[in-house]
Amino acid sequence: MSLITNIAKKAAQAAKVMAIQTSEAKTKLLNDMANALRINNKVIMAANDIDISFAKEKGLGEAMLDRLQLNAARIEDMAVGLETVAGISEVVGTLREQVVRPNGLKISKMRVPLGVICMIYEARPNVTADAAGLCIKSGNAVILRGGKEALNSSLAIANVLQQVLVKHQLPKEIVTVIDQPDRALMTELLTQKDYIDLVIPRGGEGLINFVCENSQIPVIQHYKGVCHLFVDEKANIDKALALLLNGKTQRTGVCNALEGLLVHQKVADKFLPLVAKRFQELGVKVNGCARTVPYFDDIVPLADSEFGEEYLSLEIAIRVVDDFGQAIDHIDQFGSNHTEVICTEDQQKAMNFQRLVDASVVMVNASSRFSDGSQLGLGAEIGIATSKLHAYGPMGIESLTTEKYLVNGEGQVRA
Template sequence: MSQDLAQQIAKRAADAAHAVATLSEKEKNAVLQKMADTIRAHKDEILKVNETDMQSGKEKGLSDAMMDRLHLTAERVEGMATAIEEIIDLQDPVGDSYLLEERPNGLKIEKMRIPLGVICMIYEARPNVTADAGALCFKSGNAVILRCGREAIESSKAIAAALHEALEQSGLPKDVITVVPTPDREVMTELLQQKDYIDLVIPRGGEGLIHFVSDTSKIPVIQHYKGVCHLYVDKDADLDKALAILLNGKTQRTGVCNALEGLLVHQDIADKFLPMAAKALAEKDVTVHACNKSVSYFDGADEIAVDDFGQEYLALEIAIRTVDDFDGALEHIKRFGSGHTEVIITENDQTAKRFIREVDSAVTMANASSRFSDGGQLGLGAEIGISTSKLHAYGPMGLQALTTEKFVVTGNGQIRD
């Protein structure tokens, strides 16, 4: 039964992908505007259904981070509609081409951007992903299959119903955007076998989900792995700037993958900066886990063993370590980072350039909050995820990352000798 359902979903999505792949940018933008309008029109229904998911989440004892991701407000629903309108304003990559070269025999060799086809998105308690992923895949000419977790299933269905209304008003099949109607793992497992119909799988969620999908799928997987993001305060840092960025990265919103989970401080400025950090973090009720060189600066902090760094807390909680030097910071990030986002605070341009060059992470920043590691903040529009694997995309994934390139060869009767 699960195999039949998964195959039907995948096949219908593959058929629908042909319908969207041939639309012009103007046609796609008109449909996207209808999607934004229908989400606004159904706001009250979406919020009412989300209340049911929230109540169920409380009864199941979901973590605060999961509940934050699950929760929809009028502002967040409007944010989904606004994100779709921002995608309208982005240039459609489909059909873009460029000349590689003209061969001596007169052949013109070009490359052209084309849709990937069918994308399967697997995510947990984030119903807004339904709208973001649906709109991004549609604008880039793809069909999308959305499999959300049990926690968000009803909210995702309600959002999808609004998107389907826009598709039907435009004469397009609903299967362009499909929400899998059941959260059963057996159906997800079978979807991951549908390599004849699905072209790419993107999982977003905890480590268990990522590993399961990567180990089970017969389809290429782009991993949206955990976000263990660090802030390194260099010996040449502006400490006021460092403190503001620390608080923003850790406390502005905790249950997201671009929140800070680790603070590294150069030993030369530890005596000045750590008391500042201790006071500010205490005022925000942040739980501190500190190394043996740092723990004395914090009232009530737990001393953390070296092997225990690298946790993704997704809460008002942070791990702090004093490092001997710049190389010590790089070594810590290499060992405990997750390849998501790493930040340095320094007024030394050469140090900043070295950090950016040497840190192996999808996003590296100098003197800016990790909270900017987001497709919308980086000008991509709503993102479908942040890839921490390097093929075929790395970092926040916008429209261009949902396409690939094909060769286009134009001749005038040439034949090969």
């Protein structure tokens, strides 16, 4: 038996133990894990320093370094995330749709864990804690395969969590980190369909494509986050500017940051000069259609076919649109099914936007930065699904479970 097959098999065995843990046991486990992260934060940061130094030597970009960086505040965020997940109402074991058939059979559906979740990610060491917490709360085991950029950080976090598992007399394989970044091992991991139930990749488009093309296991897809803000003719201009600045500049290297701005032609003269002033102050690079050029001193012209870029930096694409319909068409063509926002005081327009736009999260008068599992009340997120099976949008506990039928009878046989 190969190393990877053995890891996957042990995780599947551990998942069976995790699946029968009580809600109280899971809550205590997660709270203890949160405290352990706090106690060991210096150990984790020391491991992260090694990863940061290596990343800088390799010339990684600012967006990747930002995702990789851990400090006391971010470790505290991980701990709070585990505590938040611990406090979420129990999902596993809940029943629904209890009906009685004419023959007396009682039919219901019970929510149950998926089994083993495989997370494949790049420079996101916080995923180690977030994924572990959500998988434990939903009764699953998790195999984590991080990129070489975050290997030391991920191993340090996982070691802390595994120590807590052992103290609770649970298999440490409930949380497993592949400690070798060899791509051949990842390819083998993607063939373990007998033991792994779902693969969730988080990272660049190249990683997602590789996983989807090589996996024999169902994959949650999230290729990129090309998120737009559409400023409607009935928008509150101050509100629109606040949404734009928060969505674009608060944190640039994340998938829920704005990459596109659509402005109704009727408010362009009022809105875009304000945008130009603030973007110049903040150092935002602007790319835009021909109609945006007069509003900006330094702009890179874009042809109508050149939109849809995920910049992950202080850079954005702007287009002036004729009307609501053209804004929808633009999003249909260049959006990535992640998050789309409209700023408008027209409630009918708002409702139509939310019904027509094909994205996992559609917002009215709210920053795209709220498209996040913790901000949407999930405690934390294990990923964002931009395909529609079996989940769509930020994935929390319920997305890591499924339902099975329970049928109870009194000896009925089919005629």
